[in-house]
Amino acid sequence: MRMIVVSWMAEVSDEFGLQPETLHLGVALLDRFLSAAAPHGVPRGVLQMVAVACIMVAGKDLEVSHPTVEQLTAIAANCFTPQDLLRMERVLLDALDFTVCTQTAFTFLHLFAQGLDCLPAHVAALAVYLLDLTLLDYGLLSFPPSQLAAGALTLAMHTYGLGPAPVADTLRLAGYAPADMAAVSGCLLHLHQNAAWCGAPSALRPEWFV
Template structure:
């Protein structure tokens, strides 16, 4: 079918109008239920886990994408008005999946109830699935036909590719591959309860618009055209784009339950005190490093110190090493002590002039002495 022909576009407009009318009749806004300590209802996280479980089951059975999307729609419509205990959630989910398979699949492709119960590992018997299936049908008034987000996704995708199919060439995909990519993203969005408040049409248009933004220069004009044809509010589309973008960018890949963590400690000899490379640590209690002509007077290092130097050698440039060796550390500390007048007592005992001598001499502090306030 060539959608570029005028009658093809008219067909697409008719399908879009029919799907929007059906959605307006069946869609109900999602209202988050308040969880209490005594509440035994299914939580949003448990609902998302059930949808991911159905997605895995759908992949193993290799059924149509319409089957999975309709099963999630039936599940949400059933869970919205009533309270369900979490232990019955898998039985409800597999019953919704069985109803969707009988609605969308060919008769020869529909799995038998016994096969479905065994392959899904839902923990319930075929008779229990049949009873749950009857309960779901009674609750939904035997009305399973509804316009899903996948229906709108097909319509929007066909409308865009009918008029602007060149952007697929730049992406290196044909129509089927591009639609398959969007469908996979829709599966991810269905497993996020934060997107249940969006209509299926708005969710589909947000997915198409976000994808067009990455590969088509005229994405804004195409989005506005689809928005006008679907008769949607632009503010709702902007909000849905933010929610969908956040949902698709959130990683949900979890580790398998049999994951084994192996700890490999680092075999490194850490020194007692960390200091920058190229520097040497000195203090008042430790002797200063020997000068150039005093190597013979220095005591031999201990075996412990030698082993430490062997494990972690000091790496520094030759110029920095020569500067460290030539620096007079004793004069450096003596200058600091004289600056803060910490060795006034030791200076007097050594025969130096007192701090109040007035004139600067080689053995006194380089700063002028402090005088009392009243002194002239």
């Protein structure tokens, strides 16, 4: 069920032209809310409204121009009212103790890319794509966001044959040894190889995806 909801969040984010970082923050808020609600669970009929509230809060935090309450309820086929969504926003913020800002894997990827000299655009694009795919796999939450970002970036570098120096620079920036990356790199490689079959929504596929 989570994978379906996150896939839909990606489509909504794409529809409104939101930044990738907004989607990553929205999914992080969703996972934190689900974790906080774990003892009782979230009714299936409410889950879509929770997801929309997460996108709305993330958009308010990161976007210069974010979707309105009316636009967000419309894209959810008016399954709930704007007033319902505003109430859910308050429930979400209460559950998160009004702590919205959190470091996602995308945040770390941006930091690592800034610390490298002349990172090729196609390598950065593949790293972003790999991180987008991780949003669909709940099991990858076991890895710290910084490790996911370092794994995505180094795997992209290996894929395009950049050589050992940029990989070493990335690991130095991230504070990881090569041995630390074996498990996360294996998971990311598996995601990449099976992307066509894992149900990844079109919104997460770059233009060169085949």
